[in-house]
Amino acid sequence: MAAAVGFVVLGLLLLLSAEPIGLLLFALAALFAYFGIRKLRAFRKVRNMWQDKGMPPWAMRLSGFGVEMKSDATPESVFLPWGTVQGFRLHRWRRQHFVVIDIFPGVDARTPGVVGLENPDVQNALNKHIFGTKGLRFALSNLDQPVSAVDHAVAYFTAGRVRVH
Structure with missing residues (x-):
């Protein structure tokens, strides 16, 4: 989550420094942040399911x-x-x-x-x-x-x- 916020802040700084390229880089950073947060939420969901149900000792x-x-x-x-x-x-x-x-x-x-x-x-x-x-x-x-x-x-x-x- 902190890395996603860091990407957004970095994107904002790039946006302020160079208008056309900064805007493109900000959009790229926001895209990375969005997909990173989705992936972390999916991992958290699976981890919570395994904590609730317990992992089977054998498959x-x-x-x-x-x-x-x-x-x-x-x-x-x-x-x-x-x-x-x-x-x-x-x-x-x-x-x-x-x-x-x-x-x-x-x-x-x-x-x-x-x-x-x-x-x-x-x-x-x-x-x-x-x-x-x-x-x-x-x-x-x-x-x-x-x-x-x-x-x-x-x-x-x-x-x-x-x-x-």
């Missing part, structure tokens, strides 16, 4: 029974048996890398063994294009294991049927 767990996922947007975890998982894929959107979990068509909250798909946030992830794709996704930076280890574990638990592509 994804793999076992012989299936995959369990936890998100900061959902109150409970989502569990998918391996029979409902079609595959894992890597997705890149705006210089961010994601692991996306695709499920078979027709799998819903009433499918035996599935837990947590009835949550509206999970339904939005499955049915709407968010971050350029549909499916349950995790940023690679949130996972504490490399993609090769996740691929190895997924292949082990599913006898090679599901892989990370």
Whole structure:
């Protein structure tokens, strides 16, 4: 916030010193200040949400029974048996890398063994294009294991049927 105010003051000084160029530089400084304040407010909003809800201690767990996922947007975890998982894929959107979990068509909250798909946030992830794709996704930076280890574990638990592509 102080930096934004500093840019505005600097712009005012430039405006007073040289009329046409100073006006252009002031507009540029005001533009930087505006977008800087928007970005800081967005960071503050996310930080406050995480303080209120708490960050989950893990994002994804793999076992012989299936995959369990936890998100900061959902109150409970989502569990998918391996029979409902079609595959894992890597997705890149705006210089961010994601692991996306695709499920078979027709799998819903009433499918035996599935837990947590009835949550509206999970339904939005499955049915709407968010971050350029549909499916349950995790940023690679949130996972504490490399993609090769996740691929190895997924292949082990599913006898090679599901892989990370």
